[in-house]
Amino acid sequence: MKKVAVIGGGFAGLTAAAELASAGAKVTLFEKSPTLGGKAQVVTADGVTLDTGPTLLTLPDVVRGVFARIHASDLLPKFTRLSLQARYSWADGRTFDCHEALDATAKSAEQFGAKESAGIRSFYAEAEKTFRAAGEPYLEAPFEGMPEFLARVFKKQGATGLINGMQLSTLDSLAKRHFHSPQLRQFANRFATYAGASPYRATAAFALIPHIERALGVHHVEGGMGALVTALARALERLGVVLRLGETATWVEKKSELIAGPPGGESPFDAVVVNADPFSNEPLGTRPLAMSGYVALLQTTRRLPLAHHHVVFGNDYVREFDELFSGQVPSDPTIYFCHPAATDASMAPEGRSGVFAMVNAPAMRTSGEVEAWSEHARVLREKCIATLKKVVPVDDVQFIAERTPVDLAQRGAPGGSIYGFLPHGKFGPFERPKIRSSTRGVFFAGGSTHPGGGVPMVMLSGHFAATLALKEVTFGGPS
Numbered sequence: 082m083k084k085v086a087v088i089g090g091g092f093a094g095l096t097a098a099a100e101l102a103s104a105g106a107k108v109t110l111f112e113k114s115p116t117l118g119g120k121a122q123v124v125t126a127d128g129v130t131l132d133t134g135p136t137l138l139t140l141p142d143v144v145r146g147v148f149a150r151i152h153a154s155d156l157l158p159k160f161t162r163l164s165l166q167a168r169y170s171w172a173d174g175r176t177f178d179c180h181e182a183l184d185a186t187a188k189s190a191e192q193f194g195a196k197e198s199a200g201i202r203s204f205y206a207e208a209e210k211t212f213r214a215a216g217e218p219y220l221e222a223p224f225e226g227m228p229e230f231l232a233r234v235f236k237k238q239g240a241t242g243l244i245n246g247m248q249l250s251t252l253d254s255l256a257k258r259h260f261h262s263p264q265l266r267q268f269a270n271r272f273a274t275y276a277g278a279s280p281y282r283a284t285a286a287f288a289l290i291p292h293i294e295r296a297l298g299v300h301h302v303e304g305g306m307g308a309l310v311t312a313l314a315r316a317l318e319r320l321g322v323v324l325r326l327g328e329t330a331t332w333v334e335k336k337s338e339l340i341a342g343p344p345g346g347e348s349p350f351d352a353v354v355v356n357a358d359p360f361s362n363e364p365l366g367t368r369p370l371a372m373s374g375y376v377a378l379l380q381t382t383r384r385l386p387l388a389h390h391h392v393v394f395g396n397d398y399v400r401e402f403d404e405l406f407s408g409q410v411p412s413d414p415t416i417y418f419c420h421p422a423a424t425d426a427s428m429a430p431e432g433r434s435g436v437f438a439m440v441n442a443p444a445m446r447t448s449g450e451v452e453a454w455s456e457h458a459r460v461l462r463e464k465c466i467a468t469l470k471k472v473v474p475v476d477d478v479q480f481i482a483e484r485t486p487v488d489l490a491q492r493g494a495p496g497g498s499i500y501g502f503l504p505h506g507k508f509g510p511f512e513r514p515k516i517r518s519s520t521r522g523v524f525f526a527g528g529s530t531h532p533g534g535g536v537p538m539v540m541l542s543g544h545f546a547a548t549l550a551l552k553e554v555t556f557g558g559p560s
């Protein structure tokens with residue numbers, strides 16, 4: 082029986098551990114925190130349950146695929162597909178509803194100008210083309226280098242696919258081609274933030290995200306994202322994975338042997354999957370990092386008429402990203418509210434609501450920024466509460482808890498960055514650290530590596546890492 086160490090119990094590490102154990106490896110998972118889930122943690126207060134990290138699930142078949150491969154589909158929580166995917170609003174009181182149904186979204190766009198409804202249709206058509214040309218080949222296998230990737234694109238799309246891929250500009254220029262109103266440009270540009278990036282510097286390839294949401298749905302996990310972590314933890318138990326919680330592990334190659342484990346408790350392994358961020362050992366400021374975020378968890382003493390996902394845009398998106406990528410907390414931030422009780426009664430007692438509010442924030446560039454976060458948090462907390470009160474008529478908003486970049490950094494995220502690697506530039510997504518490391522038998526899995534951040538992406542990363550590691554331990558080398 083081959084021995085594999087998994088370092089880190091985020092979604093990527095949990096997936097890799099489960100798939101490796103399911104394939105017959107003897108797996109030990111080291112997690113430095115006392116709880117599994119990494120960025121996906123949960124807070125419960127007075128019967129209100131709120132995720133502190135991910136809230137929205139895309140690509141549900143990636144998750145179902147993992148649970149099927151590890152024979153744990155019976156543990157999978159229920160997913161609810163939202164017909165109103167997100168509501169967007171602005172200070173002038175206008176509201177845009179993005180539905181799964183294209184006709185309804187196009188209708189909602191009409192208020193922003195005569196051509197905007199057609200813009201919605203052409204935007205989603207281009208988003209689908211982008212997904213077919215770049216997204217599918219990027220997501221279907223581990224990225225091992227440009228020649229192999231381009232061969233996959235060519236096989237699926239022919240020369241036109243390759244040419245289309247090379248012509249991609251920024252997400253903002255794509256938004257400008259389809260929309261005239263600043264509001265709908267903001268809507269399209271927001272999808273760059275799913276990778277912690279600026280729409281003014283990230284490739285238009287990120288338009289594949291709205292296509293994925295429209296075609297495959299925006300989903301709520303019953304009980305919250307934390308329920309998915311619990312389900313994976315139960316699967317690991319069933320598969321006999323040895324869980325070593327509260328243990329910070331390292332790995333090293335010594336005389337062509339891989340040694341991993343906590344200081345003083347290291348032992349040899351045939352392969353190691355590292356779910357710790359590959360940049361976590363670099364000094365802060367070594368490289369630009371994807372955005373971090375501030376989260377406030379709130380509750381109200383009545384059930385709010387608030388959509389499940391509601392984004393309140395700041396007035397000047399260009400300035401907001403300029404501030405974010407020059408290290409400042411935005412002065413007029415866009416705020417994302419998640420109100421899970423709108424869909425799932427188990428998330429809050431009857432007649433009450435829990436609300437997750439999130440503001441994009443810069444990743445920290447020096448440890449000197451830690452101290453400033455108590456004041457930034459106070460300002461942002463007040464902005465989140467004041468904005469919620471403008472969106473829905475509610476007087477009584479109680480603060481439960483908050484998470485800042487400092488908290489994320491304490492869990493191993495470099496500078497508190499949510500997505501780690503910053504994919505700016507035309508070829509940004511291809512410059513991520515690869516899953517296969519330069520040390521034989523060591524594989525990286527997680528948000529900074531291929532294919533990127535977000536729950537389904539890191540689960541794919543864990544799946545790819547497990548597949549490569551299994552090939553290596555079974556056949557003694559890359560195949």
Ligand SMILES: Cc1cc2nc3c(=O)[nH]c(=O)nc-3n(C[C@H](O)[C@H](O)[C@H](O)COP(=O)(O)OP(=O)(O)OC[C@H]3O[C@@H](n4cnc5c(N)ncnc54)[C@H](O)[C@@H]3O)c2cc1C
Pocket residue numbers: 088089090091092093094111112113114117118119120121133134135136137138139328329330331356357358374376439489492493494499500526527528529534535536537539
């Ligand atoms: C506020 C917020 C909102 C988000 N919203 C969404 C969303 O709506 N939808 C979505 O899909 N995604 C969202 N995300 C992103 C998503 O949560 C992450 O991309 C994903 O959970 C990252 O998983 P991971 O496995 O890469 O790493 P992590 O979750 O960071 O896990 C890594 C684990 O490794 C452990 N570790 C690190 N070093 C060591 C070591 N040396 N030894 C032992 N253990 C170690 C850490 O403690 C941690 O538990 C959000 C994230 C945040 C923070």
